Amino acid sequence: MTIGTIPSGAQMHDDRALVEARLARALRERIRPAVYARSVPLTVAAWHAPGEPVPFAEAAGQEYAPTAAGEPWGPPWGTTWFRLTGTVPAEWAGETVEAVVDLGFDADRPGFQCEGLAYTPDGAPVKGLNPRNAWLPVAARPGEPYEVLVEAAANPLIDYRGYVTPLGDPRTAGTAPMYRLARADLAVFEREVWELARDVEVLDHLMRRLGTHEPRRFEILRALERALDALDLQDVPGTAARARERLAGVLASPAHASAHRISAVGHAHIDSAWLWPMRETVRKVARTAANVTALMEDHPGFRFAMSQAQQLAWIKEHHPGVYERVKKHVAAGRFVPAGGMWVESDTNMPGGEAMARQFVHGKRFFIEEFGVEPAEVWLPDSFGYSAALPQIVTLAGSRWFLTQKISWNQVNRFPHHTFLWEGIDGTRVFTHFPPVDTYNSDLSGTELAHASDNFAEKGRATRSLVPFGYGDGGGGPTREMLARAARTADLEGSPRVELHTPEEFFRAAEADYPDPPVWSGELYLELHRGTYTSQARTKQGNRRSEHLLREAELWCATAAAHGLAGYPYDRLDRLWKRVLLHQFHDVLPGSSIAWVHREAERAYAEIAAELEEIIDGALRALAGEGGGTVTFNAAPHPRDGVPALGAALTGEAPPSPPAAEHDGTYVLDNGLLRVTVDRRGLVVSLLDLVAGREVLPPGAAGNLLQIHPDLPNHWDAWDIDPFYRNTVTDLVDAEEVAPAGPGAIRVVRAFGSSSVRQTLRLRPGARRLDIETQVDWHETEKILKAAFPLDVQADRSSSEIQYGHVHRPAHTNTSWDAARFEICAHRWIHVGEPGYGVAVVNDSTYGHDVTRQPRTGGGTATTVRLSLLRAPRFPDPETDQGLHRFGYALVPGAAIGDAVREGYHANLPPRAVPGGRAVPPLVAVDDPAVVVEAVKLADDRSGDIVVRLYESLGGRAAARLTCHLPVSGVQECDLLERPLPAGRTPDPGEITLALRPFEIVTLRLTPA
Structure with missing residues (x-):
């Protein structure tokens, strides 16, 4: 090609390919490695914990044996503690120094392999170590010693593409070490090189997504070419600033006025169990929370949403140092409790009360611990969504719903991304389904462009949500993701990216789209249909636990109301939370490793044994003394002469005719x-x-x-x-x-x-x-x-x-x-x-x-x-x-x-127990269409009786509720037993209710 001539179309195509290939190699082999071009090795010693993980205090006092990079460590599910020591070189004065610790990561599988949590020598958590996030801050100055302890978890990389593996059970996983410590260094963090890498990545991704005939694509291509020309590959740190100058113009070009608006919400979708046991999730959430709270110190505008109250409760119990950091940032509005559920549960199989209690226990934890009540439901990864949810969500005091999983449909593309979801009773909830089609976004240009291109409401609405952060196995957002967000906040050819909380997105989306379409009925996932059946013992344990909890609350409330026994508030609270935990969307559906389901089976047996004990004590208190037999019926309809929710003195049942x-x-x-x-x-x-x-x-x-x-x-x-x-x-x-x-x-x-x-x-x-x-x-x-x-x-x-x-x-x-x-x-x-x-x-x-x-x-x-x-x-x-x-x-x-x-x-x-006293039902309803689902004492321990009922046939119903004990007041409440602003207040002497189809009503009865 002669200089000064216009190349042909074929030559331009070849030119693009050459520049793109040149860029890829320079980024891979020169720019990224130069971020830590200067380094010195740390001295490494290790202690291999026998058996299950131990707390810091126990690990810190052990004898550590010398080891080094390249040495194997970690049998499947084992824990190795590394003590890393060194001295910051004097010649690094004025430099930013970081520790780089690669435990043997596979960079392509963040969240599914080995991970670590670093501690200072006095036990303060520093941050997590994960694939693509393998650095630690160093506060030591030149000439000063540096020491850190790393709790490294040898979680096996279980291939989720379906290969049969023994790794999901420690009894069959073997004992051979799975990982080799790849690197443990002190290094100078070359900020300008790191920034150049981020500039290049963002522009490269954007360029590749632009049309092949768009001028903007070629503007970026030529700017990248000029930047490479300005970069001395033998001195990347010394020439990175010069290369960045060549990119400043294309990075400063503002987005189009009509560009799609993206609310980027930092989060980490952490499965409470899946290809790892629950005990490992306890550590995963601590590592992730340590990561994001450390990130907040350097990036005050960063906000992180964390759902699943259970996971925060784990941090509180097992990692109080991390929890104090979480509370600090919650108070500042940066760490955002989200979703309002105990766990991100399955929604197909949990029963009605269990679904309600997911919100009761989740929201109550957030309110009591942080003074925060989430208004959104955050369920990106559950396997379909029950048509009962809109009403349950609303009665829990929430108003918005987020999911993403429907993008996995095998056959039919879901027609909306922002819509009103209408449940079986007619309740509607403003719902968003992120068009980015992932709940683990890294804010790459490819994903941002897909979100914009895919958005179904173009021309009617202008914004969508992107959940970003490494998830499934945790890790969360990284500083690289925040750098991409900053560069795409106002960038020509890209959607506009803003860091938001879920609430900020939903309020803006409602204002942006005041009249969205309506989807009526369930959100059926055209995939994962086997989860209704896999792991039958887990499903049986759940069903049995739900009904035992119903009985325990009913009979304990009846006994307490009659002054015959106390009400076991704390035991029932604990048992409910244990059942709710096992309704997580990879446990109850049967899609976890063997270890998880073996523990679930044991947990359900323990739950059943304790609930049977509670029920037996309440029934014996109710039946009293006597030589007869009292039969108790906890079902909401009469049976064989025994009233609904009540008891009767009974004799022998007539025999069945022989075959x-x-x-x-x-x-x-x-x-x-x-x-x-x-x-x-x-x-x-x-x-x-x-x-x-x-x-x-x-x-x-x-x-x-x-x-x-x-x-x-x-x-x-x-x-x-x-x-x-x-x-x-x-x-x-x-x-x-x-x-x-x-x-x-x-x-x-x-x-x-x-x-x-x-x-x-x-x-x-x-x-x-x-x-x-x-x-x-x-x-x-x-x-x-x-x-x-x-x-x-x-x-x-x-x-x-x-x-x-x-x-x-x-x-x-x-x-x-x-x-x-x-x-x-x-x-x-x-x-x-x-x-x-x-x-x-x-x-x-x-x-x-x-x-x-x-x-x-x-x-x-x-x-x-x-x-x-x-x-x-x-x-x-x-x-x-x-x-x-x-x-x-x-x-x-x-x-x-x-x-x-x-x-x-x-x-x-x-249930038949010895006794001579048939206590009448505590409450009764005269319309068989109206079902009493729960009878319990109020959680605030006031002694009020809480009754939850619903219309079961799909029609209108008028029912009269009677209470066996005198009642001085009746108040309709939400699921958290708080008075509804426009709730019914029936006459205590004549509690009559008119219910619409499938309406759920919670009443709080104050005994006289």
Whole structure:
């Protein structure tokens, strides 16, 4: 090419490529390494902690052995303490000195590997050490000694792409060291070189995102070329300022007036457990909080939002030095408690009260500890969002909602980024879904451009939120991210970036977009559908704990109100928090390593034992002395002569009729239902004798267990992909079908490496067939379903969620309908046609599917299946192996109200205790559509009785609430038991309520 001529288009393309390649190499090999061009090694000694982590005071007093860079350390899940000592060279006077400590990081996997927390010799936390954040400040002056202790965690790098690994369980992880100490130096921090690297990175990212024919792209290209020409690669520190001068002009060019506005909110999405146990999360949150509070000292405008009250409670308990720094910056408005929940929980499977208590305990912690009450809900990574949430959020005193996970949808692109989300009761919440499509942004030009390009509300709204900071395993924002934010605050070709708190963003977004569109119903995630089923023991523990807590509060409140026993405030508070912790969105969904779920199973056993003790003490106090038997019913509907939420003196229940054998089949008949079970152990007829109709379609069989192969394309424990249905094995061979006592039939099967034992039971006076299923499960990459074909022509199913239910299409008319091929339900799912319906209730199952099939003789039948067990191999290779017990039941002729009633009864069996006193219900409601969900004493220990109830059928209801004790005052409250400004204040003598569909009402009753 001749100088002075205009190059051709092809030559310009080649020129761009040459400059870009030149830039990449210079940045990688010259500029970044020159940030710490001058260094001296530190002296390193190490102490390897035996077993679990120890506190600083214990570690500091140990004998440390000499070691050095290059030496191995850290068996999986082990902890090594390094003592680093040295002297700042005298010739570094006037320089900024930092310690550079590389524990053996893989720079591409921040948050998923080894990490460290540095301490001064007297035990004060300094900051965390993470990949891409491996420096420590040095206060020592030239000639002065420097010493720091580093608690290094050898967390194994568990590949989350689905490879089977033994590393998730310390029993199988091995003991060989996993890491080598790569570097431990004192170094001069070349500020001008570091700034040059940031200038180049921002401009390079921006340039690559601009169109190939935009003048701005070439302005940046030529400026970068001039900067490289000005940089002496043999003396980068000495020429960095000269190179930066060549970039000053393009960096000073302001953004367009119409540029998208981004609120950058610093945060670290830290999973309370996932590919690490909870004990490691305790350390992760301390390292992250130490990082961000240290960053705030150098960057006063930086704000950081931290959700999950549990994580702050961990810092308070285990790292008080870090917590004092947190409190200082909270008071200054820089460290922002966010979200208002105890943990970032799953929202599909927690029950109504548990979902409410996530906000009660989370907000109360923030209020009591910091005097702060978050107004937003911060749930970027949960696996779909229940349609009950808008009302729960509002009743908790919040007004905004943030999520991001819906960007992971497999099939349908969600149409909005800012919208009003309407729940099942009609409550609407202003909601934002960040178009950056990540909750771990590093504020790169690529991500900022994607946020702007992707924003669905362009032309109607102008701003979105970007959560930035290394997360999942923690670390948080870095000074490099803040440098990018500063450079993109007003930069031509880039969105305008401002550092904001969540509240600042939401207030600005509401003003910017006063009339957003409305999305009604659940935010269903078209992914991770296997989380409704994986790790059955964890899910059973959760369900059982929720109902035991209901009973404990009800019976303890009743006993306390009658002066028969004290109320165990502290024990219930502690137990609730433990249950809420295990509802975190990688624990309850079953997507954590084996260690996490083994600990969860142990925790649930301990929770159950303590709650059973509390319940037993309260019931014995209520039943008093006597030679009879008192039966207590904690369900919200009467059962077998026992009032709802009350007790009755009872005798022996009448026996069930025995199973009758006819031609190799067995028949159960209680005068309401007649069930025929064939020699395969399948239900081949279920006659509803009251309605006079057969429940099963012609030629179909119920209680059919089915096995499918289950190897999703990605995310083993998380996903079920639709092609699993292409192959199915019906389990129709029975080893035994025989009577099992009055009104019961036993069925025993063997299949693969597993076996199943079932008892089908028809009780006197019951309009439901109970099935108790015990599975000894030893399959791999398979899913077990229980199928019930039903002779109803249903175009939708109804599934219980928190405080109500949702309707979902049973057909696949649209891609949105087809994507819901696996759905979540709580205690029941219902299908029906006008005049007749059938419910399937369960005591511990969440995953279901509903399909429609042609019916022999014409019409369409509907099949409901429960997903009982899976066997994914990642992240826990032994997921669900072993013995399991499930209870479920078929309820013919059921309306929605029957499904509600039977669902509660399946999960709250009556309790019989010796005694002679049947205390009447503490509270009662006269409308069966209105369900009492909780009865407890007020958390402020005033002695007030708190009653939470809701309309359960989806219609209007008028109900009268009666209290067995005299009441002097009634006040409607929010979930935190604070009076609502416009709340109802019924007459204590006549507590009547009018409820809209699915409305939740919390009443506070003051005893007279």
